[in-house]
Amino acid sequence: MTVGAMGEAMNPAVRGTILAVDDEPDILVALEDLLEDEFRVLTTSRPAEALELIAAEPDIDVILSDQRMPGLTGDALLAQAREISDAQAILLTGYADISAVVSALNRGGITGYVTKPWDPSLLRNAVRGAYERHRLARELATERALLRGLLDHAGDAIAFKDTDGRYLRLNARMARRLGAPSVEACLGRRESEFAVSGSEAAEAADRAAIASGAPTETVTGGAEPAQAPSGETWSQVTRVPIRDPAGAVVHLAVIERDITEQRLLEMRLRQADKMQALGTLAGGVAHDFNNLLTAILGSLELALPKVAGDARLSRLMTNATQAAQRGAALTKRLLTFSHRRDLQARVIDLNGVIQGMDDLLGRSLGGFVQVERDLSPDLWPAKVDPDQLELAILNLCINGRDAMPEGGVVALSTRNETVRGSTDPNLKDGDYAVIAIRDTGTGIAPEILGRVFEPFFTTKGVGQGTGLGLAMVFGLVQQSGGTIRIDSEVGHGTTVLLYLPRSREAVETAPAARSAPAPAPRRARILVVDDDPQVRHVTASFLNGFGYDEAEVPSGEAALERLDAERFDLVVADLAMPGMSGLDLAEAVRMRWPALPFLLVTGHAEAARIPADFAVLEKPFLSADLAARVATLLAPEG
Incomplete structure (x- = not known):
């Protein structure tokens, strides 16, 4: 056996491969000389070795075989080759044997025959034509395999229609959507012939896509309630017009994707965003309400002893106090909703x-x-x-x-x-x-x-x-x-x-209730810092009633100036203030006067978390709550 080919540097994938089979070596040399400029040429003088080559070389494009060979005739060789290869076949015959040609056509699937001695140009054109047919057949088979793989394994429902809306190709998923028993039952039929909802709208969308000549994308399904009813589904339908070489739209590809899970997730995310926005709003409202309630409850508590002799007025003020306390309970719920209330978890x-x-x-x-x-x-x-x-x-x-x-x-x-x-x-x-x-x-x-x-x-x-x-x-x-x-x-x-x-920690026992400490007996100077004058006045009045000397300032900056000029035993400051916040003030005091106690008062926990070692009192507070916290901070161990 002789194997001839062009230089190894040539890419076999680019150059077609020809197998020449003839029992005469001179003819094989002539064929190689004729074809090697365009093709990779393999030659053999024995039919049995030709079959071995065909089995070992799946990329053979064309087989040129002599008819009369010892052991196996050309038509018989091509018939066996057809069972293991899709190569094009050309029969070479040195005599006019119509029966051999007919046999080769029937058994070997030859695409042509050439008589010896051949015309070089005719033979070269016959090989070129056979190679081109083989290349196109393989490309077509590849395209069909890719299309079949796409249709069979895609998660989407896919179909191809003609311009009249009749199904030409579709996958099983699309057939199931149409309620058809099989893919074959859908071919040649329109969507309106199946009992599916929205078929008229779908066909109208098909016609619009064909008329526009441009891909379109639509979403079908239910409306968008805050929570989808059970069984509600959505689909995203893409329509792609397919044009012929002249540019005319001749087919339409329809790809339908189930986006129910995606749509439900989007709804839940929008709902979560809305709840977060509402939580932010609720937290701000609760903060303002807590300031108001601190002033109201504090003022009522300070005023109630002064009207002890007037039963009617005392009852009215008690009613006002109870209403304000119910308002305080509502703000606590708002703060829990907005994630801005510290839980005792x-x-x-x-x-x-x-x-x-x-x-x-x-x-x-x-x-x-x-x-x-x-x-x-x-x-x-x-x-x-x-x-x-x-x-x-x-x-x-x-x-x-x-x-x-x-x-x-x-x-x-x-x-x-x-x-x-x-x-x-x-x-x-x-x-x-x-x-x-x-x-x-x-x-x-x-x-x-x-x-x-x-x-x-x-x-x-x-x-x-x-x-x-x-x-x-x-x-x-x-x-x-x-x-x-x-x-x-x-x-x-x-x-x-x-x-x-789930918690991996051991269950904790409930902490024992602690009794509130009594106010410190010693005199102390306390600086009250709050931008709200009413809350500042109530806080200072409570402290004055406890027997402390109090001073008031409206801002953190003013507090630092006052602390530079005077000595104080405690600072009570609001957390949320414009400019320097209460937390900023507390950190500045801790750096400059580390031994000076500091109490933060807040209507809600701000976005910036308060360090655990800072003392905090929540608004609205009763005078007893304030007295207990102040006494604790002023005590020697505080």
């Missing part, structure tokens, strides 16, 4: 909290509501403020009671749950202890389900609810690292799920 037994609420739930829910419990005995502990959690559970149970005006069941249950791959951006992977509160009430309509956590949003009548209960619950679980979910169906009740991250 510790690792607790959640089942123990629920079991300890028996009397409270019995008094709050009344005799028409039955309370059921199903508590997991191996429930994981969680780190949360137990008092706030108890208040959250009570709020949810009362909501359930209000949804059952004629009585019903409120069921409390707990379980462990490991979350993996949740689509809820607020629910990260991990272990959670879950508290479920279920009622058998009227349920919540889908159009308002996404708003129930907004502060001041309520479906109850005037005077029956503040709209802060669920907002407080939302803030509590978010601040504790968890999340809250609500499943509700109108007429079939509501289930609220509280997800609290």
